[in-house]
Amino acid sequence: MSATITGTATTRDSARPAPHRPLLVLAVAMAVGAALCVVALILDPRELGGQPLWAKPLKFCLSIAVYSVTLAWLIGLLPRRRRLASALGSIAVAGLAIEMVIIAGAAAVGVTSHFNVSTPLHSVLWGAMAVSIVVVWLVTLVLAALLARVRLADPALTLAVRGGLVIGLIGMALAFLMTGPTASQLSDYQGIVGAHAVGVDDGGAGLPLLGWSTTGGDLRIPHFVGMHALQGLPLLAIALESLAPRVRVLRDAAKRLRLVALASIAWAAVVALTCWQALRGQSIVAPDALTLVVGGVVATLLVASTVVVLARRQEASR
Numbered sequence: 001m002s003a004t005i006t007g008t009a010t011t012r013d014s015a016r017p018a019p020h021r022p023l024l025v026l027a028v029a030m031a032v033g034a035a036l037c038v039v040a041l042i043l044d045p046r047e048l049g050g051q052p053l054w055a056k057p058l059k060f061c062l063s064i065a066v067y068s069v070t071l072a073w074l075i076g077l078l079p080r081r082r083r084l085a086s087a088l089g090s091i092a093v094a095g096l097a098i099e100m101v102i103i104a105g106a107a108a109v110g111v112t113s114h115f116n117v118s119t120p121l122h123s124v125l126w127g128a129m130a131v132s133i134v135v136v137w138l139v140t141l142v143l144a145a146l147l148a149r150v151r152l153a154d155p156a157l158t159l160a161v162r163g164g165l166v167i168g169l170i171g172m173a174l175a176f177l178m179t180g181p182t183a184s185q186l187s188d189y190q191g192i193v194g195a196h197a198v199g200v201d202d203g204g205a206g207l208p209l210l211g212w213s214t215t216g217g218d219l220r221i222p223h224f225v226g227m228h229a230l231q232g233l234p235l236l237a238i239a240l241e242s243l244a245p246r247v248r249v250l251r252d253a254a255k256r257l258r259l260v261a262l263a264s265i266a267w268a269a270v271v272a273l274t275c276w277q278a279l280r281g282q283s284i285v286a287p288d289a290l291t292l293v294v295g296g297v298v299a300t301l302l303v304a305s306t307v308v309v310l311a312r313r314q315e316a317s318r
Contacts, residue, residue, distance in 0.1 A: 071140075170226050
């Protein structure tokens, strides 16, 4: 992106820092790892917790690759504090690498990585994963604070970055809801403390590859939706700006800003809705009437608000 950065400092494109190499190297490594996981899925028929053994490493390879590229891009938006930002990026690389090595290693020996405290070694590994992901969350929080004072040339993109970071941080933090023991674990301890599912045990029927429970609630859904606001909202802002020369109603920067604001509110609402649904032990594929009504209200308000914004665009362009 070639937008000029303004705010507490101004920088030209020629003064932009070089891409954060460790993060990009990690992204490439994760892409290679994802390809290897696909091969392993084909060649290794074993299952763990009702899912293909190599499905979890594949998902984490893809997630870490996307996050690494996103973080490298966000660091590149900072006109100042570049040394601090670079150090934060390197810390994130270390945390993510630790997470991935433990997940892949556990899959290689056919045991679960998450929530596994069945032996002292597994407890240490699970603790290391927990610490590493907290560190990554804190890195993202500090970057969000640094970017809060940075204004880009396109106000819509500025809002998208800020909104994506806030919702993304909330989505990442929702993972901590999964770490407490369930009622069944308290009554019949099997070396596992924590679960993705609510109302049912982990390992039951789930969506292909994603593994999200189809028989009970699943906290991975709001976690996933929230995290990817980091990518979704900025991509929306970039798409709107790219379409502006060809779509007349998008040429007004203020109107693009309003569309991104609506998208941010809607994204946060979906995170809240899916979290509420999961905590009630309700499957994503079997919403009850109340969930459908609330979801319908959110969708209706979003569509109506978008129509109003677009109508005002047309009036302004006459």
